Amino acid sequence: MPVNSPTVIATDRVIIVGAGLGALYAALKLAPRPVLMISPEALGQGASSAWAQGGVAAAMDAADSPEKHAADTVGAGAGTVDASVAAHVTSEARRHILDLTTLGTPFDRDADGGYVLNREAAHSLARVVRVKGDQAGAEIMKALISEIADTPSVQVLEGVLASGLEVKDKWNPQGDIELHYSGLRPGEKLYEELLIGEGSYETDHERINKANEIYLPWEDMIVLLDNLDAASDSFDVKSIQELLRNAPTGYVPTSKLNDLFLKKTLANNLRSLH
Numbered sequence: 001m002p003v004n005s006p007t008v009i010a011t012d013r014v015i016i017v018g019a020g021l022g023a024l025y026a027a028l029k030l031a032p033r034p035v036l037m038i039s040p041e042a043l044g045q046g047a048s049s050a051w052a053q054g055g056v057a058a059a060m061d062a063a064d065s066p067e068k069h070a071a072d073t074v075g076a077g078a079g080t081v082d083a084s085v086a087a088h089v090t091s092e093a094r095r096h097i098l099d100l101t102t103l104g105t106p107f108d109r110d111a112d113g114g115y116v117l118n119r120e121a122a123h124s125l126a127r128v129v130r131v132k133g134d135q136a137g138a139e140i141m142k143a144l145i146s147e148i149a150d151t152p153s154v155q156v157l158e159g160v161l162a163s164g165l166e167v168k169d170k171w172n173p174q175g176d177i178e179l180h181y182s183g184l185r186p187g188e189k190l191y192e193e194l195l196i197g198e199g200s201y202e203t204d205h206e207r208i209n210k211a212n213e214i215y216l217p218w219e220d221m222i223v224l225l226d227n228l229d230a231a232s233d234s235f236d237v238k239s240i241q242e243l244l245r246n247a248p249t250g251y252v253p254t255s256k257l258n259d260l261f262l263k264k265t266l267a268n269n270l271r272s273l274h
């Protein structure tokens with residue numbers, strides 16, 4: 001609907017604004033309750049969900065647990081993660097991966113039928129399920145859209161943009177949408193996805209860019225981590241710096257080593273000599 005000629009739609013259905021993964025899944029979970037889903041573009045297009053590549057984190061391995069997943073999440077967030085939200089999301093993750101599998105998502109499997117799990121930054125264990133390598137978002141969307149097509153309770157309005165909704169806050173208590181900030185800076189996710197690397201590039205969708213992230217194959221990464229581990233064990237700061245300098249991390253030291261631990265040790269040694 002063109003923005004300059006808004007049309008008011010009256011309906012008794014539950015209205016879901018948007019048609020990304022969250023919206024499609026919610027619509028399916030609400031069935032058989034009648035739902036009206038509003039999608040600005042053809043279903044499957046214009047949602048960042050279809051562009052997600054890496055996969056979905058969930059404690060699927062027998063050695064893993066939601067508690068470990070939550071602890072890694074809180075640790076990686078360095079103060080920005082609400083621990084109760086992390087506990088809730090990680091405890092639900094496995095159930096939803098199994099559910100998405102039932103709904104037809106062809107997650108990558110190993111020879112024994114187990115989920116292929118990638119290990120990504122900040123996770124202490126391999127726990128990212130993937131689909132056809134790097135097609136997780138597109139493939140999950142495809143499975144859910146196919147399920148939506150078979151769900152008569154869901155009505156989809158394509159080519160429609162919701163407008164006129166107002167933020168509800170202390171200045172506008174009659175507003176429609178109340179925002180709860182979880183601790184992330186506004187735009188944090190966008191920053192993480194697009195600006196953290198230098199070379200984000202355009203896609204064939206005018207509103208969606210992709211990040212060009214530094215990538216080290218796991219077999220090289222494990223060697224680097226082992227070497228870093230060994231250098232750390234022997235407090236070999238110079239080797240640690242050299243390893244990081246040679247790794248594709250973009251790390252370029254701008255000043256001399258400032259090893260506080262070494263300085264403290266030397267100071268203690270000097271003191272004990274006197």
Ligand SMILES: Cc1cc2nc3c(=O)[nH]c(=O)nc-3n(C[C@H](O)[C@H](O)[C@H](O)COP(=O)(O)OP(=O)(O)OC[C@H]3O[C@@H](n4cnc5c(N)ncnc54)[C@H](O)[C@@H]3O)c2cc1C
Binds near residue numbers: 020049
């Ligand atoms: C390039 C990229 C890679 C990513 N990789 C990963 C990954 O590997 N793993 C991971 O877990 N996450 C990843 N993410 C993040 C993940 O894709 C998102 O967190 C997730 O898809 C959000 O789902 P959503 O349904 O909330 O939103 P979206 O999928 O963005 O859906 C929002 C929907 O709302 C619609 N909409 C917006 N405004 C209006 C309006 N006014 N009226 C009607 N509809 C409206 C949009 O058109 C869209 O359909 C990635 C994101 C990007 C962009």
